[in-house]
Amino acid sequence: MAIIISIANEKGGVAKTTTALSLGAAMVESGARVLLIDLDAQANLTLALGIEPGKVQRSAGNILLESAQPSLVSRETGIPGLDIIPANNEMVYTERYLPSRPGYETVLRKALQDSELDYDFIILDCPPFLGSVTMNALSASNLLLMPTQAEYFSVYALRNMMYLIRRVRAQTNPQLTYRLLITMFDRRNRIHRTLSEQLHTTFADGLLQTVIETDTRLRESPIAGLPVIYHSPKTRSAVQYRALAQEIMDYVKET
Amino acid sequence: MAIIISIANEKGGVAKTTTALSLGAAMVESGARVLLIDLDAQANLTLALGIEPGKVQRSAGNILLESAQPSLVSRETGIPGLDIIPANNEMVYTERYLPSRPGYETVLRKALQDSELDYDFIILDCPPFLGSVTMNALSASNLLLMPTQAEYFSVYALRNMMYLIRRVRAQTNPQLTYRLLITMFDRRNRIHRTLSEQLHTTFADGLLQTVIETDTRLRESPIAGLPVIYHSPKTRSAVQYRALAQEIMDYVKET
Ligand SMILES: Nc1ncnc2c1ncn2[C@@H]1O[C@H](COP(=O)(O)OP(=O)(O)OP(=O)(O)O)[C@@H](O)[C@H]1O
Ligand SMILES: Nc1ncnc2c1ncn2[C@@H]1O[C@H](COP(=O)(O)OP(=O)(O)OP(=O)(O)O)[C@@H](O)[C@H]1O
Numbered sequence: 001m002a003i004i005i006s007i008a009n010e011k012g013g014v015a016k017t018t019t020a021l022s023l024g025a026a027m028v029e030s031g032a033r034v035l036l037i038d039l040d041a042q043a044n045l046t047l048a049l050g051i052e053p054g055k056v057q058r059s060a061g062n063i064l065l066e067s068a069q070p071s072l073v074s075r076e077t078g079i080p081g082l083d084i085i086p087a088n089n090e091m092v093y094t095e096r097y098l099p100s101r102p103g104y105e106t107v108l109r110k111a112l113q114d115s116e117l118d119y120d121f122i123i124l125d126c127p128p129f130l131g132s133v134t135m136n137a138l139s140a141s142n143l144l145l146m147p148t149q150a151e152y153f154s155v156y157a158l159r160n161m162m163y164l165i166r167r168v169r170a171q172t173n174p175q176l177t178y179r180l181l182i183t184m185f186d187r188r189n190r191i192h193r194t195l196s197e198q199l200h201t202t203f204a205d206g207l208l209q210t211v212i213e214t215d216t217r218l219r220e221s222p223i224a225g226l227p228v229i230y231h232s233p234k235t236r237s238a239v240q241y242r243a244l245a246q247e248i249m250d251y252v253k254e255t
Numbered sequence: 256m257a258i259i260i261s262i263a264n265e266k267g268g269v270a271k272t273t274t275a276l277s278l279g280a281a282m283v284e285s286g287a288r289v290l291l292i293d294l295d296a297q298a299n300l301t302l303a304l305g306i307e308p309g310k311v312q313r314s315a316g317n318i319l320l321e322s323a324q325p326s327l328v329s330r331e332t333g334i335p336g337l338d339i340i341p342a343n344n345e346m347v348y349t350e351r352y353l354p355s356r357p358g359y360e361t362v363l364r365k366a367l368q369d370s371e372l373d374y375d376f377i378i379l380d381c382p383p384f385l386g387s388v389t390m391n392a393l394s395a396s397n398l399l400l401m402p403t404q405a406e407y408f409s410v411y412a413l414r415n416m417m418y419l420i421r422r423v424r425a426q427t428n429p430q431l432t433y434r435l436l437i438t439m440f441d442r443r444n445r446i447h448r449t450l451s452e453q454l455h456t457t458f459a460d461g462l463l464q465t466v467i468e469t470d471t472r473l474r475e476s477p478i479a480g481l482p483v484i485y486h487s488p489k490t491r492s493a494v495q496y497r498a499l500a501q502e503i504m505d506y507v508k509e510t
């Protein structure tokens with residue numbers, strides 16, 4: 001049975017998509033089989049692999065609204081061992097109509113359980129909105145990975161995230177665990193240093209050891225349609241995302 | 256009648272909230288009366304003015320779902336001439352239940368028309384999601400201001416935004432105009448320079464002359480609960496947001 005990881009945060013622009021892609025690719029590089037699922041109407045994860053969302057016929061939306069089978073919607077990427085269930089901009093309708101399906105909160109979990117998917121990890125990229133789609137992702141997951149910037153609005157967003165975790169554990173998924181990841185970190189910036197210390201104090205073990213620093217290669221690699229570890233294998237963020245993959249794989253082995 | 260400006264973009268983290276706050280404050284400084292409306296469940300605009308969203312009883316959500324009168328929900332901020340209709344995290348329910356109201360797309364426009372609001376400008380901060388709340392904002396607006404980073408995912412998001420503008424113009428608001436604002440710009444970054452040239456070519460007059468550069472004071476001012484032009488009056492971004500206010504006020508005078 002695959003380990004399912006949601007990458008979610010209500011705060012926008014904290015590197016959710018960048019983390020889903022880079023983590024998935026680094027896991028594949030270490031020998032794992034990984035399925036990425038793009039749950040965001042922006043379809044940035046799909047785009048970052050060189051797939052044009054406007055040409056995507058069957059998407060994650062079909063699984064959520066019409067019970068399409070995941071193994072029939074998934075497709076290969078240019079990277080062996082890394083598959084994707086893409087998104088298109090119909091996902092915004094999914095957010096609106098999904099709540100009218102009975103038991104809508106566990107549609108994705110059920111879909112991922114009965115399909116013939118044969119992966120070690122399934123990684124879900126979520127939109128910056130805590131609606132029914134993100135709720136589905138958390139209900140289906142073993143682990144919630146929350147990328148966060150060391151900035152004021154991002155840190156404040158964690159309050160709503162912790163509230164959502166408590167709700168999901170009480171309603172649909174008592175086993176849900178979480179980990180925080182500091183992203184886009186600039187060690188020369190005083191606010192980043194101060195708020196990251198605050199996160200260490202508040203979250204202790206909940207905060208991953210790995211920190212992803214700012215790296216302009218992460219702005220370039222999506223343009224080339226490649227994860228950063230293939231586009232710029234030696235750059236700082238590629239090294240850090242490989243370390244993240246190792247830390248996550250060790251963590252899930254223990255739990 | 257007030258000029259209504261939406262600050263919206265599906266892409267997360269492009270400085271929508273920072274722009275709504277800084278632009279509003281700069282307009283007040285030049286003598287205008289301004290009402291800010293926080294339409295995002297994250298309630299970052301509310302928080303950035305030192306108001307605790309958890310303690311907000313009456314919010315923009317009450318106007319949209321229960322037809323509360325805007326002038327009874329608005330409140331003063333610490334800045335004379337700048338009022339706010341705050342948000343709290345109930346706004347996520349607004350997104351879900353608003354579509355069941357008949358004629359839901361123009362609820363906000365009607366509310367802002369019949370109330371006793373006496374402002375020169377009303378500025379709407381939108382969530383990073385193109386659902387019913389953002390649709391309401393655009394239906395009520397004279398101008399859509401789209402902050403955008405000069406980065407790949409941000410530029411791609413403009414495709415969905417232009418699609419939404421065409422839809423709003425066809426369905427509820429033929430008068431809607433738009434302007435693009437480049438934010439968080441780093442002139443030393445090659446990707447930023449290349450993509451900003453591409454935006455100039457693609458959008459021509461649709462792109463504002465003013466560019467907001469990266470400025471760490473914009474990370475500090477929300478912590479103090481003050482707009483940047485009051486927190487660090489001489490910093491680069493304060494000067495740039497004042498120039499933006501002038502450019503916008505000139506633009507609306509002409510149209
Ligand atoms: N470590 C980093 N250094 C520099 N740029 C980064 C880094 N991580 C991500 N980026 C860039 O920052 C922007 C935001 O990242 P991304 O789109 O992955 O965030 P997101 O949380 O998925 O956003 P959204 O909320 O819109 O889904 C992108 O343009 C991305 O290329
Ligand atoms: N010009 C700038 N220079 C440096 N930091 C900035 C700048 N503008 C905004 N920021 C910071 O970047 C982050 C994102 O900005 P902001 O929250 O305003 O974006 P947003 O589009 O409203 O995000 P969301 O999509 O979550 O609503 C914030 O931490 C903010 O303080």
Ligand SMILES: [Mg+2]
Pocket residue numbers: 016017018040042044126
């Ligand atoms: Mg994303």
Ligand SMILES: [Mg+2]
Pocket residue numbers: 271272273295297299381
């Ligand atoms: Mg915002």
